[in-house]
Amino acid sequence: MEVVNAFVDGPDLIILEREGDRIVEHKTRPEYSFFVETEQLQDVDFARQIRSASVVRAMVSEGRWTRIVWSDDFVRKEMLYGRLIRSKNPVTGEEERRRNPSPFQTRGITTYEGDVDPVRRWFTDTGATIAKPRRAYFDLETDSRVNFAHAKMGRSRIISIAACTEDESKKFLQVINAWSDSEERRIISAFFDWIDEVGADQLIAWNGDGFDFLVLRERIERLGLNLDMRRKNWLDHMVLFRRMNMNSSDSGEEKQSMALNAIAFAQLGEGKEEIPPEVAKRWPGRSLGSLSYELWEAGGEFRELLTRYNMKDTLLMPRIERKTGYIALFDTLADVCRVLPNSVGLQPTKQMDGFMLRLALERKHHFATKVFREKGEEEERDQFAGAFVMQPRTVGSKKKEDDWTPDQAEAWRLKMKLENGILRDVHVADFASLYPSIIITWNMSPETKLQNAAVNGPIAPGTCRSPLTGVCFDVTVEGILPAALKTMIAMRKVWSDRAAKLPPGTPEAKEAQRRSMAYKVAANSFYGVVGSPFSRYFDREVAESVTQNGVWLIKRTIAEAEERGMEVLYGDTDSFFAMNVTQTEYEAFVSWCNDTLYPDILQKVGCTENRIKLAYEKAFSLVMFTAKKRYAGCFLHYKGTAAKPVPGEGEVFDKKLHSRPEIKGFEYKRGDVSVLARRLQEKAIMTLMRGVVRPEAYRQLLSEALTHVATAELPLEEVQISKSLSQETKKYHRKTAKGADQAVPPHVRVAEVLEAKGLELGEGSRVSYVVTDSSDGIKAIPAQDYKGQIDRYYLWESMVYPPTQRLLQAAFPAQDWVTGLERIRPKQTRGKRVLPGQESLFGDAADPIGEHARKLRHLETAWVNAMTRSLEAEVAWRG
DNA sequence: ATCTGTGGCTGTCTGA
DNA sequence: TCAGACAGCCAC
Secondary structure, eight states: OEEEEEEEETTEEEEEEEETTEEEEEEEOOOEEEEEEGGGGOOHHHHHHHHHOTTEEEEEEETTEEEEEESSHHHHHHHHHOEEEEEEOTTTOOEEEEEEOOHHHHTTOOOBSTTOOHHHHHHHHHOOEEOOOOEEEEEEEEOTTSOHHHHHTTOSOEEEEEEEETTSSSEEEEEOSSSSHHHHHHHHHHHHHHHHHHTOOEEEETTTTTTHHHHHHHHHHHTTOOOOGGGSEEEEHHHHHHHHHHHOTTOOSOOSOOOHHHHHHHHHOOOOOOOOHHHHHHSTTOOGGGGHHHHHHHOHHHHHHHHHHHHHHHHHHHHHHHHHOHHHHHHHHHHHHTOOSSGGGGSHHHHHHHHHHHHHHHTTOOOBOOOOOOTTOOOOOOOOOOOOBOOOTTOOSSOOOSSOOHHHHHHHHHHTTOSSSOEEEEEEEEETTHHHHHHHHTTOOTTTBOSSOOSSSSOOTTEEEOTTTOOEEEOSSOOHHHHHHHHHHHHHHHHHHHHHHSOTTSHHHHHHHHHHHHHHHHHHHHHHHHTOTTSTTOOHHHHHHHHHHHHHHHHHHHHHHHHTTOEEEEOBTTEEEEESSOHHHHHHHHHHIIIIIHHHHHHHTTOSSOOOOEEEEEEEEEEEEEETTEEEEEEEEETTEEOOOOOOTTOOOOTTTOOOOEEESOGGGOTTSOHHHHHHHHHHHHHHHTTOOOHHHHHHHHHHHHHHHHHSOOOHHHHOEEEEOSSOGGGGOOBOTTSSBOOOOHHHHHHHHHHHTTOOOOTTOEEEEEEEEOBTBOEEEEGGGOSSOOOHHHIIIIIIHHHHHHHHHHHOTTSOOSTTTTOOSOGGGTTSOOOTTTSOSSTTTSOSOHHHHHHHHHHHHHHHHHHHHHHHHHHHHHO
């Protein structure tokens, strides 16, 4: 049975199935049940009482389990958690809530899967699978005079709706012809008719969860339309894109914005709808999206422009999908995990639930009822220990580390006869799917975890131990979690083998590849779900033992490598980088680990099945580190494929001729760093990757950049910073210890300025700003108000130079990267604004030390001029 | 109907 | 001047 959708409608569970082109509706009763262990029902009277109770619909014996089906969810909740009693405290007058224990609780009978909702129960019990959805994309334009928050509450009229099918062969576009409820009803009804006409069951909108779906639901309600949103799967393309893009290998670019236009531009190179001159003249500085009412009201060509804009945005979505294939992958993942292909199904907790409950049922296993937090009860989150990250060798920074001080770094550099921080011929190995492998190898599962096993000393027969946490597991029965992972890994192989046999590029081959990928994605998310307190499978001890067994393995591996004379430079979680070793020797070491070391040490901790596998992954001809999680490397080869050279100076990257260097963590690839800073660091990294070791080459770069910062007209794109709001602006405000208002971060202050102007900036929106003055705390303005007013000292000292300085400090630690570069704001001007012409802006900071400082002096005049222009612009702007 | 995890760097602000 | 809290983003 291939199910398109399922939902509870009062007393019914509605199942929508596809038969050919038709949707067939089935009705059944929603089941509110839980399981108990039959042996816990020894009290015959109690068992009889349950069986004959009017609120019990059925009591079914299923092997060692008894399934008790209740008449409704309310009764089931009382039986699980007890009856809720509300009373007033006679002293304080406050309302108190407590629970009278249920008969199951008083008897100490454990319940299982009592929180499972009827849709999930039905999918689990029937084994029904998910039909491949038929997609349509849509976008709404609503009354732009109503702010975002009110629009979501349904106070904004829908003006126009655009929609299209996957292949764009069928389109829908309707706009209201008059400002009336009846017109709005007409276009909404027409939209739903069109959905049925094209047979769509999955409706996709960009930021649909945050806007379109909510607005549609509220308007349907307010207008009294007889349309049922529950019959369709509503999927937010933006949320899906963000999730899938994190897993994607080539997700390096474009982190500035999750706006549809920004993503479309990055993925497709398609730009925004141009603002026609008539519009720009009539509504200066306004975007088309913010003018929906005005354009509609103006009528004629303006109204047509609105609908065109509406359709254009809609069409971007299927095009993004054709490029990425993320929705198709999610559809497959939904089928694998038996979740509906909508926004809720994107949650890893839901995916794991769907997969595990079914597998557990097949294996006659059930999970304890999940206890949900009571309302208003905020529990503190108590983190568990995670992975090991090794301090990289050759760090040239001034920071003192416990395990690698600058002195040690220097001594090591001398010993290694290194002239700079650039390391050559570095080999990298990593564990294949480390966490899933650990879970299988230690047979880690909630039900195999042993409660009273000894933490130290000999390991009892039939058990294994996590050496760093002491948590032990039964190895005589396969755990349900390892079983799930083994199934997924096996299925992944089945589908990738099948894909390899099919003619490349065919739809069948692509679908087989997607299935293979879907199993991988799901398997990799399980560890995280086990570590999440919100999940049914949460087990702190299991999650921590997973990470700590990883720590144990990688540390042991590194120690063995060092004992064999390799210089281990770095390692993070599941990888290690080594030099002073040939490729042949390194490969031999990897084989020895797999063939001898791991079998040996795992057997000693009691593991009976070894899935741990180290793999030789790649080599760098040249690599350099500045800190943990920050490095850049030039490939020698990757998984056996020889690398091409990195692009030379001034050369444009060409896939056929060049290999991209691997760059991790640097500001260069962060979305919250200014373009100027990123560009300078990128140039320095690329020069390093070309093997250039003359410091003068880098001094030249710095000199050019400093000249630019000091003297050029600086366009907004180069100097703005953009950061997201992780919460609503008012939630950032706190009191200091003294009770005063604590300052909020600069981007939040800017967001508040924008909000005061009437813009709606909810959680997740990005704020772009420019720093105008940093002499006494950061003063920033919204990017849209930028007209050249900028603190150029701050720009250089705090934004542009530091990322590159750290890089050069690490690459050439013997060089002076401070004098004349790190501080350019003259001392006497700190804490006050300097007016141009009053005194030298460089003061005595530019002591004539070295070539570079002399260059700085030449800049002085130009700098003064630039500052004058900048301040004049500011004065003009402030009016 | 909101919810995969921890480790780590770098920035701002506070308060000594 | 400097440590500590907090925030954002990134590596795994």
